[in-house]
Amino acid sequence: xxxxxxxxxxxxxxxxxxxxxxxxxxxxxxxxxxxxxxxxxxxxxxxxxxxxxxxxxxxxxxxxxxxxxxxxxxxxxxxxxxxxxxxxxxxxxxxxxxxxxxxxxxxxxxxxxxxxxxxxxxxxxxxxxxxxxxxxxxxxxxxxxxxxxxxxxxxxxxxxxxxxxxxxxxxxxxxxxxxxxxxxxxxxxxxxxxxxxxxxxxxxxxxxxxxxxxxxxxxxxxxxxxxxxxxxxxxxxxxxxxxxxxxxxxxxxxxxxxxxxxxxxxxxxxxxxxxxxxxxxxxxxxxxxxxxxxxxxxxxxxxxxxxxx
Amino acid sequence: xxxxxxxxxxxxxxxxxxxxxxxxxxxxxxxxxxxxxxxxxxxxxxxxxxxxxxxxxxxxxxxxxxxxxxxxxxxxxxxxxxxxxxxxxxxxxxxxxxxxxxxxxxxxxxxxxxxxxxxxxxxxxxxxxxxxxxxxxxxxxxxxxxxxxxxxxxxxxxxxxxxxxxxxxxxxxxxxxxxxxxxxxxxxxxxxxxxxxxxxxxxxxxxxxxxxxxxxxxxxxxxxxxxxxxxxxxxxxxxxxxxxxxxxxxxxxxxxxxxxxxxxxxxxxxxxxxxxxxxxxxxxxxxxxxxxxxxxxxxxxxxxxxxxxxxxxxxxxxxxxxxxxxxxxxxxxxxxxxxxxxxxxxxxxxxxxxxxxxxxxxxxxxxxxxxxxxx
Numbered sequence: 001x002x003x004x005x006x007x008x009x010x011x012x013x014x015x016x017x018x019x020x021x022x023x024x025x026x027x028x029x030x031x032x033x034x035x036x037x038x039x040x041x042x043x044x045x046x047x048x049x050x051x052x053x054x055x056x057x058x059x060x061x062x063x064x065x066x067x068x069x070x071x072x073x074x075x076x077x078x079x080x081x082x083x084x085x086x087x088x089x090x091x092x093x094x095x096x097x098x099x100x101x102x103x104x105x106x107x108x109x110x111x112x113x114x115x116x117x118x119x120x121x122x123x124x125x126x127x128x129x130x131x132x133x134x135x136x137x138x139x140x141x142x143x144x145x146x147x148x149x150x151x152x153x154x155x156x157x158x159x160x161x162x163x164x165x166x167x168x169x170x171x172x173x174x175x176x177x178x179x180x181x182x183x184x185x186x187x188x189x190x191x192x193x194x195x196x197x198x199x200x201x202x203x204x205x206x207x208x209x210x211x212x213x214x215x216x217x218x219x220x221x222x223x224x225x226x227x228x229x230x231x232x233x234x235x236x237x238x239x240x241x242x243x244x245x246x247x248x249x250x251x252x253x254x255x256x257x258x259x260x261x262x263x264x265x266x267x268x269x270x271x272x273x274x275x276x277x278x279x280x281x282x283x284x285x286x287x288x289x290x291x292x293x294x295x296x297x298x299x300x301x302x303x304x305x306x307x308x309x
Numbered sequence: 310x311x312x313x314x315x316x317x318x319x320x321x322x323x324x325x326x327x328x329x330x331x332x333x334x335x336x337x338x339x340x341x342x343x344x345x346x347x348x349x350x351x352x353x354x355x356x357x358x359x360x361x362x363x364x365x366x367x368x369x370x371x372x373x374x375x376x377x378x379x380x381x382x383x384x385x386x387x388x389x390x391x392x393x394x395x396x397x398x399x400x401x402x403x404x405x406x407x408x409x410x411x412x413x414x415x416x417x418x419x420x421x422x423x424x425x426x427x428x429x430x431x432x433x434x435x436x437x438x439x440x441x442x443x444x445x446x447x448x449x450x451x452x453x454x455x456x457x458x459x460x461x462x463x464x465x466x467x468x469x470x471x472x473x474x475x476x477x478x479x480x481x482x483x484x485x486x487x488x489x490x491x492x493x494x495x496x497x498x499x500x501x502x503x504x505x506x507x508x509x510x511x512x513x514x515x516x517x518x519x520x521x522x523x524x525x526x527x528x529x530x531x532x533x534x535x536x537x538x539x540x541x542x543x544x545x546x547x548x549x550x551x552x553x554x555x556x557x558x559x560x561x562x563x564x565x566x567x568x569x570x571x572x573x574x575x576x577x578x579x580x581x582x583x584x585x586x587x588x589x590x591x592x593x594x595x596x597x598x599x600x601x602x603x604x605x606x607x608x609x610x611x612x613x614x615x616x617x618x619x620x621x622x623x624x625x626x627x628x629x630x631x632x633x634x635x636x637x638x639x640x641x642x643x644x645x646x647x648x649x650x651x652x653x654x655x656x657x658x659x660x661x662x663x664x665x666x667x668x669x670x671x672x673x674x675x676x677x678x679x680x681x682x683x684x
Contacts, residue, residue, distance in 0.1 A: 011334055014427070019372060031441045056442050062557040082560070084455025085508040091452040093556050102556040104448040112508065117463070133445050165440060171372040171427050176336035210342035212382020215356050 010180040012296070014172035022241075025163040030057040032159025033071060039130030043123070044153055045074045045099060053150050054101040056133065062101065071156055074098050075148025076123035080139070085112050094121060094139055098150030106138030120145045131160050178207040181221075187296030190289055192224045194259055202260035225257035226287035227307065232262070233283075235275050244299075248272050250279050254304060268303045278306060318409045319533035319540035320682070321526040323644035324348040328521040328632040329490040331426035337371065338383035340522035341422050345385045348418070348524040352536040359526075360414035362386040363405050365398035365421040367636050369436050370428050384420055397421070397590070398523065398640025399668030399678040405527050406543050415529045421637035422522035430518045430635070437672050439554065450592060453555045453673030454515060455507025458595040460561050462509055465610030469509060472594045473500035475616055476514050476630055479594075483627025486645070486656060489519070491631060507593075514594040516633035523634070523641045539651040541664075545681035547572025555673040566603035566669070566677040573665075574605075577681035581605035584621045584681075585661030586649045588642035590629045590669045597628060600667060604679065621665075625649060625656050639668015643680055650684045 027035055034044045034057040045055030046069040052061055055074045060067050078096035085091070090107040092115075107115065108124055122142040129135040175183065178195070182205075185193045194203025196219030198211035203222040211218050232253040239247060248269055253262035267285065269275040283306055290302040324347035326332070326340050341364075349355055362384050368374050377384070377393040384391065394401040398421025405417035425433070434450035461467060474497040483489040495503075495513060503512040526536075533540040549565035549572070551558050558564065574580050581587075581604050589604070591597035598612030601623065607615035616623055626645035629638050646664040649656050664682040669675075 014333070017372060025440055027441050035441065062552055062554055082456045082460055084452055084459055084510075085505065086447070086451045086455060089447060091446065091448060091455075093456065103554075104443055104452065104556060105446050133442050163441065167436060169369065169372065169432055169436070170429060173372065173427050174333050174336055174424070176334060176339050178339075179336065208342075208382075209339060210346065210383060213387050215342070215345065215382070215385045215387070 010177065010184045012175045012180040012184065014174055017171040017173055019169045019171070021167045023165045023167065025165050027160055027163060028059050029159050030059040032161060033057060033156050035131045035160040035163070036157040038133065038135040040157070041076070041125055043074050043076055043096065044156060045072045045096070045150060047072045047150065053099050055096050055099050056103060071153035072150040073153045074150045077142065077145045077148050078121055080107065080115065080119045080121050081117055083107060083115050083117070090115070092139065097148040105133070105136065107140070108138035109140040115141070119143065131163065178209060182206055183296040186300050187294045190300070192226060192256060193221050194224055196220055196222055197260060200260070203258055205256065205259045205261050205263055222258060224259045228254040228256035228259070228263070228285060230279065230281055230283045230285060231255050232281060233279055235269070235272055235279070237272055248275070250275055252279070252285070252304060254285055265298065265301060265304050267305060315410045316412060317530040318406045318527055318543050319530065319537060320543065320643065320647040321354070321528045321533050321537040321540065322348050322352050323523065323525045323647060325488055325523040325641060325644055326521045327488050327490055328519040328634055330517070330519055332424065332520040333426070337376070337422055337424055338380055340424070340520070341380055341420060342383040344522045344524040345383065345418065345420060348526050352526065354416065354526065354528070354536050356385045358416045359385065359389065359418045360416050361390040361392070361405070361408060362418045362420065363392050363394060363401040365394045365396060365401040365636050365640065366423065367395070367433065369433050370423065370425055370635060372428060385418060396636070396676065397668040397670045397678065398637050399643055399666065399680065400548065402525060402527065402640060402643055402680070403546050403548060403678060406546060409527060409529050415532055417527045419525045419527060419640060420522065421640040423634035423637045424520045425518040425635055426520050433635070434672055448555070450672050451507040451515070454593040454596060455510055457599065457673065458507070458510045458593060461595045461599065464561055467613065469501060470497065471613055472514055473497040473511070475613065476500045476594050478617055479624060479627045479630040482625055483631035486625050487627040487632055489627060489632040510593055510595065516592050516629040517631055519632045519634050521634040521637065523637050523644055525640060525644055537651070539684055541647040541650050542683050543680060544683045545573035545575070545577030546679070547576070548676070548678045550676045553675065555675070558673070563599050563603040563674055563677065565675065566600055569677040569679040570604045573679040573681045577683070579663060579681070581665065582620070584663050584665045585658065586625070586646055586664035587621050587623045587667070588626060588628065588646040588664070589624060589667040590638045590642055592669070592674050594630060596674055597630065600669070604665060604667065622649070622656070622658060622661070639666070639678060642666045642668060646682055650682060
């Protein structure tokens with residue numbers, strides 16, 4: 001299994017791709033209050049009805065889910081309960097004075113080889129950082145620091161309600177031999193190549209080794225035409241994240257002549273009203289290839305347009 | 310607890326690609342369709358006999374959401390009942406076994422795959438931790454593994470040299486039985502000379518992410534007896550989840566592994582000391598020792614002795630240290646454990662009858678799944 005295509009193997013470098021997801025994170029009451037207070041150098045924890053005291057603050061007890069709690073202010077001193085070093089960065093678990101839980105943070109101003117569990121530590125505060133646990137740069141060894149106590153927090157600031165956050169993930173996607181030939185042919189020959197289904201003459205696009213429906217080996221390669229028929233479409237007249245062109249345009253699922261599967265592409269339009277009558281399932285379209293440098297992707301087709309008549 | 314009226318379920322066959330640091334010339338669908346086509350060979354069963362497909366993989370590692378929808382054809386799931394488990398593939402097998410046990414289905418195809426080479430594994434783990442308190446301070450899988458190791462070595466006096474020797478022996482086993490791509494088998498000195506990863510752990514003491522796919526075919530008793538040369542019965546299953554916050558878990562223990570094992574052994578009616586074979590997953594070499602101890606194969610701090618010299622043959626496939634196809638590692642363990650019972654001659658084993666397969670997931674091995682197998 002997993003054979004190369006029957007003509008020639010092409011080893012394209014991987015496709016670089018980035019996913020950047022914007023989030024509006026909701027910290028909730030407890031974390032929101034902790035984040036609102038930490039810029040003022042106050043560490044807010046939760047004391048549950050059972051007596052369990054934890055910091056940083058949480059809405060629910062991590063051990064039994066209890067939600068009845070009051071805010072406490074806990075000291076910026078505690079002990080190191082475990083540690084490791086990743087890269088140049090020492091990460092430790094800290095138990096703040098008066099608390100029953102550990103939490104991870106950076107250990108700073110310390111020599112790794114001289115660290116030991118049980119050592120007293122104190123917070124090192126960052127300048128000008130708000131609404132983040134990084135308002136504390138980290139914890140440093142502070143032998144002999146007096147042991148503090150958690151006490152009622154009194155009035156607390158209004159909780160931070162939203163934290164803007166973007167998760168960026170990078171990928172290097174392998175093409176594999178089938179997609180590699182598809183995109184190489186698009187770049188080199190402006191030709192859209194599929195492979196025949198396992199039991200027929202029409203082509204699957206994109207090409208693949210195994211026919212999705214029969215789960216048998218697909219057939220030989222076949223060049224599809226760059227003309228085809230719309231089988232489904234939607235007129236897009238709104239903006240959204242991830243769009244590749246400004247609206248309005250038509251999103252279309254097109255069966256190219258010679259293929260049996262739908263290719264997703266775009267049809268540019270001048271008027272939404274005219275598109276409503278002109279573009280529909282059954283409408284014949286042709287690819288308009290992009291001028292200039294070819295990149296070996298579906299972007300080499302600039303758009304599809306309606307074949308008049 | 311009565312099991313009357315429930316079907317017995319067996320592992321009929323399995324198939325696995327080579328596990329490589331990177332399958333650069335293949336897509337996910339290529340790896341998946343390869344094992345799906347392979348798993349039926351010799352069984353007499355075909356895809357037509359399959360009632361359902363359950364698959365495991367990570368959308369974050371794949372770089373697309375609901376990625377199984379794009380892989381349905383490769384999975385052999387066209388117009389079939391298909392379901393995705395966003396956990397290690399051993400949980401997919403648990404789901405599949407229960408579907409057959411209940412009488413709802415007869416034959417199930419379980420598939421897990423991984424291509425971490427296309428992504429950033431540290432970012433994948435980072436995406437799993439809590440975003441307000443933990444992610445900003447760079448807490449992730451490495452830190453959790455390092456802290457586990459620091460605690461374990463401090464408590465039990467385990468030396469780095471001993472950890473390196475165990476690691477090297479796992480790589481040797483992987484070359485022999487694991488179908489793992491390895492250029493040269495490292496010595497203990499090579500392991501010790503690899504860079505610090507999460508002190509005290511060296512880079513090679515962490516599970517090595519690899520690409521690959523695995524498929525396991527499950528069937529009801531009467532079908533399994535016709536299709537499999539030696540049906541391998543699933544005699545017990547257990548699963549347990551620990552607290553999401555690593556710091557909130559009991560230090561020095563894998564409580565959820567202990568609970569999952571207890572659940573599986575209760576169903577099986579036997580305990581770890583009568584297992585002939587164990588295939589276990591782990592995030593690090595210390596993680597593997599902690600799993601062996603949590604399963605009951607060794608007392609606290611005694612995992613090293615059980616890892617290589619105990620009554621139970623542990624990780625004849627090499628386990629997760631030389632090859633960790635994230636999200637598929639536990640299902641690979643099930644495939645190897647079943648193979649060792651069905652084809653002991655390939656492993657130099659003398660009539661083994663009982664096996665344990667173990668999978669884990671989450672930062673710092675939060676979740677555990679344990680299978681007991683018998684012939």
